[in-house]
Amino acid sequence: MLELVAQSIVSGIAIGCVYGLIGIGFCVIYNASGIVNFAQGAFVMLGGMVTYVGLTRYGLPLPLAALMSIVIVAALGVVIERIVIRPLWNRNSTAFVMILATLAAQIVIERLTLLAIGDQPRTLPMFTDVPPLRIAGLAFSYQFFWIVGCSALVIAGLAWFFAATKTGKAMRACAINADAAALQGIPVSRMLALSFALSAALGALAGVLVTPTQYTAFNVGVPFAISGFIAAIVGGFGRPLGALVGGVLLGVGQSLAVVFLGAAFKNVAALSILLLFLFVRPTGVLGAAK
Amino acid sequence: MTSLATIWAEARRNPVMPAVWTLAAGLVAYVFVTGGYLIAVLHFAAIYVVFVTGLNIFMGYAGQVSFGHNAFAAISGYTSAVLTANHGWEPLPAAGLGLLGALTCALIVGYPTLRLRGHYLAMATLAIGLIVYEVAVQWQAVTQGYMGISGIPPLGIGRFTVTSDRAILVLLMAFALIGVLAAAGIRRSRLGRAFVAIAGSEDAARALGIDVARYKLIAFLISAFYAAVAGSLFVHAVGFVSPEVYGLHMVVLAFTMLYVGGIGTIAGAALGALVVALLPETVRRFSEYQDLAYGALLILILIYAPGGLASLSRLWSARRKEGA
Amino acid sequence: MTLLRLDAVTRRFGGLVAVDNVSLDIAAQGVTAIIGPNGAGKTTLFNCISGFTAPSAGRVEFAGADITGLAAEEIARRGLVRTFQLVQLFEHLSVLENVKVGRHLHTKGGLGSALLPHRAHTIEASVETFARDLLRKVGLDAQADTLAGVLPYGQKRLLEIARALAAEPKLLMLDEPAAGLNRGETTRLADLIRQIVALGVTVLLIEHDMSFVMNIADRLAVLDFGRLIAAGTPAEVQKNPDVIAAYLGTMEAAHA
Secondary structure: OHHHHHHHHHHHHHHHHHHHHHHHHHHHHHHHHOOOOOOHHHHHHHHHHHHHHHHHOOOOOHHHHHHHHHHHHHHHHHHHHHHHHHHHHHOOOOHHHHHHHHHHHHHHHHHHHHHHHOOOOEOOOOOOOOOOEEEOOEEEOHHHHHHHHHHHHHHHHHHHHHHHOHHHHHHHHHHHOHHHHHHOOOOHHHHHHHHHHHHHHHHHHHHHHHHHHOOEOOOOHHHHHHHHHHHHHHHOOOOHHHHHHHHHHHHHHHHHHHHHHOHHHHHHHHHHHHHHHHHHOOOOOOOOOO | OOHHHHHHHHHHHOOHHHHHHHHHHHHHHHHHHHOOOHHHHHHHHHHHHHHHHHHHHHHHHOOOOOOOOHHHHHHHHHHHHHHHHHOOOOHHHHHHHHHHHHHHHHHHHHHHHOOOOHHHHHHHHHHHHHHHHHHHHHOHHHHOHHHOEEOOOOOEEOOEEOOOHHHHHHHHHHHHHHHHHHHHHHHOOHHHHHHHHHHHOHHHHHHOOOOHHHHHHHHHHHHHHHHHHHHHHHHHHHOEEOHHHHOHHHHHHHHHHHHHHOOOOHHHHHHHHHHHHHOOOOOOOOOHHHHHHHHHHHHHHHHHOOOHHHHHHHOOOOOOOOOO | OEEEEEEEEEEEEOOEEEEEEEEEEEEOOOEEEEEOOOOOOHHHHHHHHHOOOOOOEEEEEEOOEEOOOOOHHHHHHOOEEEOOOOOOOOOOOEHHHHHHHHHHHHOOOOHHHHHOHHHHHHHHHHHHHHHHHHHHHHOOHHHOOOEHHHOOHHHHHHHHHHHHHHOOOOEEEEEOOOOOOOHHHHHHHHHHHHHHHHOOOEEEEEOOOHHHHHHHOOEEEEEEOOEEEEEEOHHHHHHOHHHHHHHOOHHHHHHO
């Protein structure tokens, strides 16, 4: 039993990092604009899907297909920002209207994918096709290391980006005070587009990392979006590290719920954690960002 | 003012409205007389009129947000379905229990949820809707999961049942009409004023003695009641239920209707439901293009006409009258 | 008779003391004005009294009952109604409907009377009459059906006060009612306040406009850095050296 629990914690950490990456995507857009982008899940779905298409229909090697997928999805993020978010932003629409619009965008993307590719679940091969590593009696698949490794790199990369680069600092300025940023000559609207591109890329990366361990299909977007949102909330909707921590907590919590309560409770557990945090501590585990 | 007078007053102020109401009435009459497939479409529309009118009370009048009212429709609908199809209950007591269940859930969930604002409130209500959906899918022993429950008997009392398409249409339209009249009555009353005051300024409302938390909960419960009624009506009118009926599709559809009609107006909710239900050719078969179209339509409306049909007619009036 | 008693009322925000040990008695009848430089804690004091924030220490007594820390809507129910520094109207409702909301406390009826037109009819008729009468008294009856949001600022102020009056308060608290008004509007406001007092309503207001305050107030209380530094008649307060120091001659300038 103990081994089962420990093993599920291991897989919980892996899926938790994926949730965390999605959650960071939410935070990036939210911090740049105050919008909760419900289409985030679509980016995750497409990350895996486009890679699959690149791999099977065009015979590209996996790393290239994955990279191409991330770039394409990032571009899609900008497209969404331009045609859906920008007009609403310019009209000073309420936060609710924007959430609703992104939800509608999620549905449109989902349905287009269904029409283009069909409803069969697809999967990707593991990155390293080698038996899992055994450490202390627990199995660690290589995909685990890929996921955790990439997540760590992403956190480090984002930290560096926001602290050290001009663009990154400009984005932080926009988050703190868009008007003041504009007066300083920062192109706020370009920052918004960039935040969507970054967020979409993160989502796509998450999708690419997670698909080998399960599958992707036109309708996996919404559950991933929700998990990412929960990660962001649990982490406090601010710093990227918080979302990662939140994601891992969610992933582990969910895994344990499945062990003790059964597989049927997987999503209910996640949603209940969300409600719990919203009701009791909406500022998250680490507290609200500065 | 009576409810009818309220609707009439609202209609008089927007020159286009009387024409639209007449058109709608004419359409219903035409479909009733000619029969055929469109009757089923109007069944669907009438049920959504009830759902959306209730949602409008919570979101349009009181200015709150809910992505999860489909939960209450599901609770009541599934209770009706399970009790009548699997346990041989009479429709009315089963629906009664369903309503009670939905209202109890709304009461329990309402207290903590309504203290939230903005996107926190939106996500909490979404989570509630999704939890109920998950339960519908996973609790297979009761709900039969994705397969759904079929063979649900039609509405009726004892041996007198409503089975013909036309009879069902009359019944559903009656419910829709009562729902709309009740919403109009609420808007014109002290209760409705408290709701719109909360939407206008919570602080000012409190300074005038309005218990904002309590009235938000009342608005929530009333709209949950409407949703529950719609939920039970659906299962009896269609004879079949599955989790997809009350899923995200319902949420997007309801919002599309709300925004097409014009959020906040009495007429808007009802007309939005009629218009959106009649737009596509098929309704019962969940066509692949349908959700795509609704999603795209919703985006377009949110960007270019967020006030909906009701606001388009306001462009005619020079001075907007008593806000509805 | 003391209508409102403040007993060592204090409000801290972390390290900042916004209201510092304020004790004051406000008599029923007449106009009391709370004045002081910007940031002196006047609005925070208002919030403590009216229930929009709870005092960190001290006691607030209204009409003989302890109202410290009660919810704002409960305090309003007892007859204390306030307006806001930034006008809080129901912008999407008409002028008439704004005032009708003010009748909430003095009418009854919930879902039942909403659905049964017969019961609603009598309530609604009385609310309508009262509201229209009130609008006539303040001079807004011509705009009864106009949307509150499109009114010019001076009339928005007027509407907010009329709406507060509809609640038939014992104590009306006005937060900077003259802010943003021109000379003519300020004169009309002063007249309105005198009318309100004549009806038996006690008025407590915060204000910056010195000539307005000197004109209308029976008693003054001066706040500086959250502390009460003087209280008394306008003549007495004007001569108070602490007050002069806090204001650096503003009061003399107003009388010039």
